[in-house]
Amino acid sequence: MNATARAGGPIVVINPNSNAAVTAGLDAALEPFRLGGGPAIECLTLAEGPFGVESQLDTDSVVLPLVRLVESRPDAAAFVLACYSDPGLDACRSIARVPVYGIQESGVLTALTRGDRIGVVAIAAASVVRHRRTMRRMGVLERLAAERPLGLSVDESARAEGTFARLTEVARQLIADGAEAIVLGCAGMARHRAPLERAVGVPVIDPTQAAVAMALGGVLAARLQT
Amino acid sequence: MNATARAGGPIVVINPNSNAAVTAGLDAALEPFRLGGGPAIECLTLAEGPFGVESQLDTDSVVLPLVRLVESRPDAAAFVLACYSDPGLDACRSIARVPVYGIQESGVLTALTRGDRIGVVAIAAASVVRHRRTMRRMGVLERLAAERPLGLSVDESARAEGTFARLTEVARQLIADGAEAIVLGCAGMARHRAPLERAVGVPVIDPTQAAVAMALGGVLAARLQT
Amino acid sequence: MNATARAGGPIVVINPNSNAAVTAGLDAALEPFRLGGGPAIECLTLAEGPFGVESQLDTDSVVLPLVRLVESRPDAAAFVLACYSDPGLDACRSIARVPVYGIQESGVLTALTRGDRIGVVAIAAASVVRHRRTMRRMGVLERLAAERPLGLSVDESARAEGTFARLTEVARQLIADGAEAIVLGCAGMARHRAPLERAVGVPVIDPTQAAVAMALGGVLAARLQT
Amino acid sequence: MNATARAGGPIVVINPNSNAAVTAGLDAALEPFRLGGGPAIECLTLAEGPFGVESQLDTDSVVLPLVRLVESRPDAAAFVLACYSDPGLDACRSIARVPVYGIQESGVLTALTRGDRIGVVAIAAASVVRHRRTMRRMGVLERLAAERPLGLSVDESARAEGTFARLTEVARQLIADGAEAIVLGCAGMARHRAPLERAVGVPVIDPTQAAVAMALGGVLAARLQT
Amino acid sequence: MNATARAGGPIVVINPNSNAAVTAGLDAALEPFRLGGGPAIECLTLAEGPFGVESQLDTDSVVLPLVRLVESRPDAAAFVLACYSDPGLDACRSIARVPVYGIQESGVLTALTRGDRIGVVAIAAASVVRHRRTMRRMGVLERLAAERPLGLSVDESARAEGTFARLTEVARQLIADGAEAIVLGCAGMARHRAPLERAVGVPVIDPTQAAVAMALGGVLAARLQT
Amino acid sequence: MNATARAGGPIVVINPNSNAAVTAGLDAALEPFRLGGGPAIECLTLAEGPFGVESQLDTDSVVLPLVRLVESRPDAAAFVLACYSDPGLDACRSIARVPVYGIQESGVLTALTRGDRIGVVAIAAASVVRHRRTMRRMGVLERLAAERPLGLSVDESARAEGTFARLTEVARQLIADGAEAIVLGCAGMARHRAPLERAVGVPVIDPTQAAVAMALGGVLAARLQT
DSSP states (O other), X not given: OOOOOOSSSOEEEEESSSOHHHHHHHHHHTGGGOOBTSOOEEEEEOTTSOSSOOSHHHHHHTHHHHHHHHXXXXXXXXXXXXXXXXXXXXXXXXXOSSOEEEHHHHHHHHHTTTOSSEEEEESSTHHHHHHHHHHHXXXXXXXXXXXXXXXXXXXXXXXXXXXXXXHHHHHHHHHHTTOSEEEEESTTOGGGHHHHHHHXXXXXXXXHHHHHHHHHHHHHHHTXXX | OOOXXXXXSOEEEEESSSOHHHHXXXXXXXXXXXXXXXXXXXXXXXXXXXXXXXXXXXXXXXXXXXXXXXXXXXXXXXXXXXXXXXXXXXXXXXXXXXXXXXXXXXXXXXXXXXXXXXXXXXXXXXXXXXHXXXXXXXXXXXXXXXXXXXXXXHHHHHHOTTHHHHHHHHHHHHHHTTOSEEEEESTTOGGGHHHHHHHHSSOXXXXXXXXXXXXXXXXXXXXXXX | OOOOOOSSSOEEEEESSSOHHHXXXXXXXXXXXXXXXXXXXXXXXXXXXXXXXXXXXXXXXXXXHHHHHHHTOTTOSEEEEOOTTOTTHHHHHHHOSXXXXXXXXXHHHXXXXXXXXXXXXXXXXXXXXXXXXXHHHHTOGGGEEEEEEOOOOHHHHHHOTTHHHHHHHHHHXXXXXXXXXXXXXXXXXXXXXXHHHHHHSSOEEOHHHHHHHHHHHHHHHHTOOO | OOOOOOSSSOEXXXXXSSOHHHHXXXXXHTGGGOXXXXXXEEEEEOTTSOSSOOSHHHHHHTHHHHHHHHHTOTTOSEEEEOOTTOTTHHHHHHHOSSOEEEHHHHXXXXXXXXXXXXXXXXXXXXXXXXXXXXXXXXXXXXXXEEEEEOOOOHHHHHHOTTHHHHHXXXXXXXXXXXXXXXXXXXXXXXXXXXXXXXXXXXXXXOHHHHHHHHHHHHHHHHTOOO | OOOOOOSSSOEEEEESSSOXXXXXXXXXXXXXXXXXXXXXXXXXXXXXXXXXXXXXXXXXXXXXHHHHHHHTOTXXXXXXXXXXXXXXXXXXXXXXXXXXXXXXXXXXXXXXXXOSSEEEEESSXXXXXXXXXXXXXXTOGGGEEEEEEOOOOHHHHHXXXXXXXXXXXXXXXXXXXXXXXXXXXXXXXXXXXHHHHHHHSSOEEOHHHHHHHHHHHHHHHHTOOO | OOOOOOSSSOEEEEESSSOHHHHHHHHHHTGGGOOBTSOOEEEXXXXXXXXXXXXXXXXXXXXXXXXXXXXXXXXXXXXXXXXXXOTTHHHHHHHOSSOEEEXXXXXXXXXXXXXXXXXEEESSHHHHHXXXXXXXXXXXXXXXXXEEEOXXXXXXXXXXXXXXXXXXXXXXXXXXXXXXXXXXXXXXXXXXXXXXXXXXXXXXXXXXXXXXXXXXXXXXXXXXXX
């Protein structure tokens, strides 16, 4: 994990599922991060991925394909793995020569700068335990107010227009649980970030944007090579 | 603390001490973060600050002046308080309408993406206890391998050329303590980041760069107002 | 923070707000602690303080005045800072040659001898997050059952007669949350301690009394100079 | 454990071992706590106790005798169990109608007001694990810098004059470990408190004095029965 | 506590209360653990024990009798103390030359292999705090979803047929609290384990069976003496 | 993860590497666990596994093959994954209808019944960080005294005769670090367990034996279907 950031090359964002609509959503969400003189930001779809990464097995099935994709891009300045279960994070870090960011990890750590205790909106109930285990592994569980599920599939959450009303409801419950900032626990909800923030009045973090900001910070810092 | 990020305006970085050389160093360290189309990054010196913020009292003495400076800049998109003791962070957050980042908080959280346990290089022995207390308050102490002091003043550390040899020695001790990433525990050592990283072979985080990356991420995310 | 207790001189209790009625209340609450041969207990009002210390900024605004007041009393055997947010505790400790006690810190630690998990009654909802952060910083958060607000201002809580009914209601909720002892999270409620204890049947701790007991212990221990 | 403090009656301090010299030492150490108008402080020897409470079995053997002694004193305002292993603390609390204080618990909590991380001087190596388990049970282990043994028996530590040199040596090691305050992990070392504090320059806590101060605080608070 | 397991001799299970019906229930629950070539499993009743171990004092009263019973069986390969409050565990470990298992400790640790967060069904409300303190002492509190009481005496819970309906109700509440596995917090409920597991659909652990499995593992491992 | 144990069928132990000598060693180490009337214990080699599971990528590469092997054995009563990095534990649990045990998890939890703080002997330095992360994820890090590496490959450690001297040396360092029980952090060292225990005088746990004991406990408990 002792990769050091590189000053040149693109930030490569990988959508571990094979749903190209999700990749297109990521691409749109990251448009503001493409700045003059800054690194390119490429969003790739993992062809071998399942249509949605939802079960534990889905997360395990994408690890080796992710490793191969990372290995195929020696030109990258940094990688972002854009699935909230952070599949393959340890594996990709173990072989990459540049930093690899997981969106759960980056989203949670970024939210810790915006509120004392945070809330997470999961898509499905089944992933709440998995995410909690990751936060315990990170050693930050004491900062979690609660995580609550929407009760939707990744694909539904990315498309359904009724999603926003449900998001707002869950975010308000998290605020009642003590959350001062909300993390969207999925790669496909960036377009709801700003409206949700306006609706509930506390900071809302899109984890892919958070991870790309971290990656951008690593790349730009590496440009100062005194 | 429920400020929401703004899409427009500069990122205002405040050096809480009155040593303009430190501000100039910050300004140089942040040059790579000024990108075409991105927010301006202004580095200000707190005129009322002591020449170096070293003692507990120094940190307390700058809180209200920092608040006034923050209040005087309603145009800012985000603030970064560039002293590793994070003085005035709670106070400025309580009055600002945009996010405020402390460099200890941002530096530590960023380092957590680069190593399982981290090490911190403090300038003076006296600040080690203060920093540890802050990390306990953050709830991330379990991720600290060790913090070790250089045994220099802020001013010395920013100027003396012998600093680098001492930095390397302390960083190697931290790695032996179990650290997989190193945080420079001071605002004035950014120019040593890249050389130290090359010398010791693990990621080295400059906390001001880390905080500005966080701020940049908040600002850019806010530009996506679907 | 390595001040050692002195055997002679008064215990100086400082009310960081400028509301003299609060100081008078402290003075009355501490009357039983004035014993023959024991140290005098002086209660001072911080003239520069706001009328009530309620916001984060209020707590920050009293730090330097508190330091000056502490410095002006080299005769003191110990200091007690009588605001539940413990403003200026680090600062005063850094310059005092005798022990300085904060009432939140002392109140919480004392309550830990009276119940396995404790509950805290805050005055205002806004201070709950601040107090929790302090308890995390103390490393004792695992012992907190819950903290709940009365929803009153400091001044109201010190005067309104309806306060007691509300206190009883909140204390009972805390007991239902698992609290075995209750801390009054404010300097101005000592007169409710005994009645509340009788009403709810679990130990109730007044934090100023707890801090003065700690200070008294330090002073008396220092009289044994074998 | 929901005993409420009483305003009248003596504070009864029980030495759980049958070594009357230890009781006499406690009595002398507590002399400064006997104040005009304050509660009497009685020091009792547990006749059924072993000569020294050193092994795990020693601590278990005194529990029921302690309970009987506590039950025989319905006049007491509070009890202090003066053995650093806190034997019988849960049992006595479960039957007493007034507060019961253990000296480890009170000593550790009091030390937390005097330093960020604390050190404990144990008598024998065998008790270090037992004490650590108690601190984990208290939920305060994160505040322990280290505990180190003198390598003496309770009786030796109470009498031998060479003890002080060894105490000083161990206290200095604890300070090097990061301790900012020292707890004497035994009931029989109060006469070394002040000299040790002068010798090593950080606060030194005698746990029996700390527990009696807590008890005194409870009794005096109970005198304010508005 | 550094006893090493022995390959020969019986596993001695001690019921610390004098209710022979509870011992008979243990004996029946452990019948499947008696295998050809495996150690004998003897279930003993502690004659000196109270009819039910319910209060704190009950747990303390059995410690020395348990020690004597353990000492009287130098032929044992391992001991299991079959009361969920784990009375005498430290004492028996301090004198036994073979491993001693407490059923709370073994039950909780075994449950941690079957679910991320666990729930505990206590018999009486009064023991919930005691059990929580033990789990904090074990350092595993972060894995507890909740513990909830049935509100029955040990004797009632072992006999009453209405017990099962109440067990099911409480287990379902624990699952709603986030528990993925349930521990029966009493020695006398083994016959409900399998039906409850079928009823609620998550793993249910009988703590005595869990402790005997641990003991069996120690004994069998000791047979491999390369 | 809500699989319930089955009363019939074998315990299937899977060696995730393709080194048949390691499987043969497991088979020999588990011989004492095969008892009359108890479940059969089968030891399988994962044909698709690498010769040794040493790197992060090795652990990730065996996950899906392990899942397939688990799926191919619907007759199993329980599974044990016999690699100390617990690869595939979450994945196999998510699809198995019977309990799945990882040897790190079972070894660590079993050791917690044998000492207050434990030590782990790793094979290679690189796995120490990975194991620590798993223990943090388990929420039991506070019980770890230290983990230290032998500095050998899995294959070397399983064969080299010089291994025992190095094991003894490392175990003694762990005891000096505060460990009261030692876990062998590898599947291939069972034959050293008893000699090492005799050499260093504290309990030594072979993690595969510990996991099989847990599995045996689950199977036997399931035979009591009142």
